[in-house]
Amino acid sequence: MTRLTRRSALALAAGSLATGAFAAGTFAAGRATAAEPLHRCEALIDSIGVNVHLGHRGSPYVERFAACIEALDDLGVRHLRDDIVLTGDEPAGQFERIADLAGRGYRFSLIFYDGLTPGPRVAPERFAEIAGWAGAGLVVAEGGNEPPVATRPGLAGQSAAHQAALFRAVRADARAGTVRVAGPSYIQGNVAAAQNLAAVIDFANIHAYPGAEPPETDGAGSLARFMAASRPVFGDAPVLATENGYHTALATGGAHLPISAGLRARYLPRMLLWSYLQGVRRTYLYELIASFDRGDADPESHFGLLAHDGRPTPAFRAVRSLVRLFGANAGTVAAVAADRDVTLSAAVPDLVFARFARQDGATLIPIWLGLDGWDRRNRIPLPDAPARPAEIRLSRQPRQVRLHRFDDDGSVTVANLPADRRVPVQVTDRLGVIELT
Incomplete structure (x- = not known):
């Protein structure tokens, strides 16, 4: 989530100006007469998460925390991702907010920064302390965020050592049965420079932004390509997409291209379904509320499902509708009609x-x-x-x-x-x- 590195390489050639970036007829056509396998609605809902920044002072997450809780309850998404920001006065501040949400049933993936990006390093040896502050909320301990391991010799080794230490700390803790370990979220050229970490992770970790391409693209922003690129690092571990989504900064001059607010509302439900059907264990949308309000040229001001002032965007309403439709009201549970092909x-x-x-x-x-x-x-x-x-x-x-x-x-x-x-x-x-x- 570091602003200097998180998306600088996600320009993708997905920013390619060509339209129609993927081949037609590659979906259901090949198996049109076969009965569809049965998926569970609750598994889809469990596969949806959203990024927050509860430790970023001055952000709407901190300044309007109560309103963020209301929005989360309205959205219906129960999995959150946050970066750990240690200030020395813990558990006050960020971890009070995390524990509050944990008490309401929310569950977290927390980023243990490795010191290779602007986020201050979080020592893996502090895992037990941090997990205690989070109450019952911590379910995923995540390695470094977008480590730039291709930029200098030795960084890949530093990243790997941090990850191994985090894995050991989690496995040595009494919470080992409930907390899983995700690898670092290497992006683009850094993936090829990373060491093999299959022995020290439970989940692969990708940031699968498709740029301005549709979710199902087989172009440069293809989800399948992101997943395949992670295999030499993470082996066949199940995949978390700890960041994904679209921004609507239509005046940006950056290489990570925008789409309109209406198209984002069209794409995000498709993205969540597509990611689930492609085997991604969980997709954390970026982000709940826009962290900044720096105008139409700034992508970081236009990723939020809520605008910076808290107004729901069309994308917020679309994701909320998806979650509500696939959920079941309390008291209505009955036998599943599994014989309906x-x-x-x-x-x-x-x-x-x-x-x-x-x-x-x-x-x-x-x-x-x-x-x-x-x-x-x-x-x-x-x-x-x-x-x-x-x-x-x-x-x-x-x-x-x-x-x-x-x-x-x-x-x-x-x-x-x-x-x-x-x-x-x-x-x-x-x-x-x-x-x-």
């Missing part, structure tokens, strides 16, 4: 869909076209692509079929569809979720 009657280019079981017995089918919606040269949305017809086939008759369509303003419209075993639907690049009861 879902297939696609014919291949549809660019189509992504999946089958989820919700705790109340409903089946949810997220379905969308993984299309690029942004003109990167002119920094405006592309014209809407025509809807493509698809037909979902069910193994048994539903009582009710409803289509939830996510819109660019963050709202969701709901329409009834025929309650038949063959469900026709017009698919667009705006997420649709078919709800079967």
Whole structure:
């Protein structure tokens, strides 16, 4: 999360001005007639997190902490990521706020800085002390944030030594059964310079920003490429994307390109579903509230799901709607209708869909076209692509079929569809979720 390094290399050639950066027909088309595997809605919700900065004095996280709690409760996301900022007066300040949120059921990934970036080093030997301050909130102890190990000889070794010490400290603690260790979040050229850390991590760690590309891109911002690049460092460990998202600083001159607020609301629900379906254990969106208010040319002022003044953006509303739809109300839990198979009657280019079981017995089918919606040269949305017809086939008759369509303003419209075993639907690049009861 260091401002000097965190995204400087994430320009990606993802900032490439070419549109249509990924190949068509690479999604459901290859397995159109096979029954979709069953995913659990609660697993998707557990895979969603968001970054916060509870130790950054002067930030809205500190100055308006109570409002941030209200926003988190409204959002429905229970996993948070923060960087440890030791001031000498602990557990006052940051850790009071962390413990407060932990008491409300929030769980944290905390960054143990390695001293290679501007964040002051956090000695791994202080793990037990820090975990105690965090109450029951600490579930992931994370290595250095974006260590620049390719910039100077010896830095890769320093990063590896810090990671090994953190792993030993966690394993030696009584909390070893509940706290997992994530590796450092190496980015871009630093990944290739890093040492193999597979023996001292539980989770691989990537920052998978796609730039201005869509979540499903197979271009330079491809999630699959980020995951593959991490394998020589982390082996086959499950992956955390501890930062991901889009910014809306349309006047930026930087290489990390922006998208519009409406398109971000379109992309983020797709990103969270896509990341889950690609095997990412958890994706922490960057960030809850914009840390700064430095104008339309500053990306760091435009990553927040909340604007700097606390106003919800369309993206906030879209993520909140996704979490609410895939959640189940207390008292409604019933047996999952796992015998309801879902297939696609014919291949549809660019189509992504999946089958989820919700705790109340409903089946949810997220379905969308993984299309690029942004003109990167002119920094405006592309014209809407025509809807493509698809037909979902069910193994048994539903009582009710409803289509939830996510819109660019963050709202969701709901329409009834025929309650038949063959469900026709017009698919667009705006997420649709078919709800079967």
